[in-house]
Amino acid sequence: MIIKQAPDLTENDTTAYALYQNRREFLKLLGGATVLGTVLPSIAWAKSVFSTDETPTDFDDITTYNNFYEFGTAKGDPAINAKSLITSPWSVTVDGECEKPGHYTLEDILKTETIEERIYRMRCVEGWSMVIPWQGFALADLLKRFQPTSKAKFVRFQTLADPKQMPKLKQKVLSWPYTEGLRMDEAMHPLTLIATGLYDKPLLNQNGAPLRLVVPWKYGFKSIKSIVRISFVEQQPISSWERLSAEEYGFYSNVNPNVDHPRWSQYNERRIGEFRKRKTLMFNGYEEQVASLYSGMDLRKYY
Ligand code: MTE
Numbered sequence: 001m002i003i004k005q006a007p008d009l010t011e012n013d014t015t016a017y018a019l020y021q022n023r024r025e026f027l028k029l030l031g032g033a034t035v036l037g038t039v040l041p042s043i044a045w046a047k048s049v050f051s052t053d054e055t056p057t058d059f060d061d062i063t064t065y066n067n068f069y070e071f072g073t074a075k076g077d078p079a080i081n082a083k084s085l086i087t088s089p090w091s092v093t094v095d096g097e098c099e100k101p102g103h104y105t106l107e108d109i110l111k112t113e114t115i116e117e118r119i120y121r122m123r124c125v126e127g128w129s130m131v132i133p134w135q136g137f138a139l140a141d142l143l144k145r146f147q148p149t150s151k152a153k154f155v156r157f158q159t160l161a162d163p164k165q166m167p168k169l170k171q172k173v174l175s176w177p178y179t180e181g182l183r184m185d186e187a188m189h190p191l192t193l194i195a196t197g198l199y200d201k202p203l204l205n206q207n208g209a210p211l212r213l214v215v216p217w218k219y220g221f222k223s224i225k226s227i228v229r230i231s232f233v234e235q236q237p238i239s240s241w242e243r244l245s246a247e248e249y250g251f252y253s254n255v256n257p258n259v260d261h262p263r264w265s266q267y268n269e270r271r272i273g274e275f276r277k278r279k280t281l282m283f284n285g286y287e288e289q290v291a292s293l294y295s296g297m298d299l300r301k302y303y
Contacts, residue, residue, distance in 0.1 A: 048118040048119075050118050050190070051117070051119040051120070052120065052121055053119075054119070057132060057271070058272075058273055061273060062132055062199070064076060065272060066207065067221070068082060068206055069173055069178070070166040070178065071166060071168055073168075078205075081168070082204075082206045083205065084167070085226065086165055087226070088210070090105070090106040090228075092211070092229065093228065094229075094230050094231075095231050095232075096152065096233050097149045097151040097232040097233065097234065098148045099149065100146045100147050101146070106211070115135050115197075116136075118134050120214060120216040121216055121285055122214075122216065122220050123220065123280060125221055125261060125266075127264065127268070128269060129284075130271070132198055132214075133198055133200075134195040134198050135195065135197035135198065136193045136194050136195035136214065137194055138192065139188075139192040139193060139213065140187070140189070140190065143188065146230075149232070151234050152234070153183070153234050153236075154181050154182065154233050154236055154237055155181060155187040156181045156230075156233050157179070157180045157181065157213060157227050158177040158179050158229040159177050159178035159225055159226050174241070175243050177228075177229075178224060178225070178240050179240045180213070180224040180237075181251065186215070189289075189290065189293065191215075191216055191289055193214040193216075194211055194212070207225070208223075208224075208225025211226070216284055217290045218252070218255060218284075221241050222239075237251075247262055250303040253303065254294070255281070255282070255283055255284035256299055256303065257279065257281070258299075
């Protein structure tokens, strides 16, 4: 991890991030330490090979500047309104083209491999970006447990849609339940994550507790929150955003500085906490890992 020099540090960096960094170093030490002959449990996060070295965005920004339209369309709404979301008990329905469909409790889902930490860039279609230290597990490890059949070409995800817990559902800004999808190979790609926490804490409701998808090379809206249903399907699913405006929000939605959104450019981005804009990178900087998924595809057509 690159630690910024003092002159580069903003006030935000020196608060939440410094505490986080110190805690990580401390935990790493503890991981290998022996106290009075007792080996302490190894609780340090192994740094994932997928992580970026960029400085994580401040915890307060990640948890108060959100998109979660079930709780309102203003960035500050989810942090205020998502308190009404009940995340325990929680279950996920798995159906469609797989050998092991069923209703799985959250506890069962969490038995998926070891939770690991990955620091990922997130680029929103609206032109801002963040760097988020997620904890979670590879989606592939979860999906394999359900034994998808050869007919499973895509995976569709749905968010809870309960008007009692989500008062803004009655504003029909999108078609509910919030729906997203990935092609099977995208879903099985090792970068694709199910996040259960960030900054060493369980996910807050506004960030999509208790389970949310993270697909770092795609625009943020593909990263669906508070998942209650996973379906293996033959046909390409229609996402809520595609249903609203297909020419603005395509199924693939790979971060691509060369393909403008019809109403604005995607060339630059503003990293939350910074003033100067950055050039947006192809596939959000994950080109080396994911470009081969799209070889031979016209990325202007399949945006
Ligand atoms: N998931 C649901 N269920 N509802 C939403 O409105 N918004 C999406 C995505 N997942 C959204 C969602 C959009 S537009 C973005 S940019 C990211 O969540 C934002 O994630 P964050 O608030 O954790 O930064």
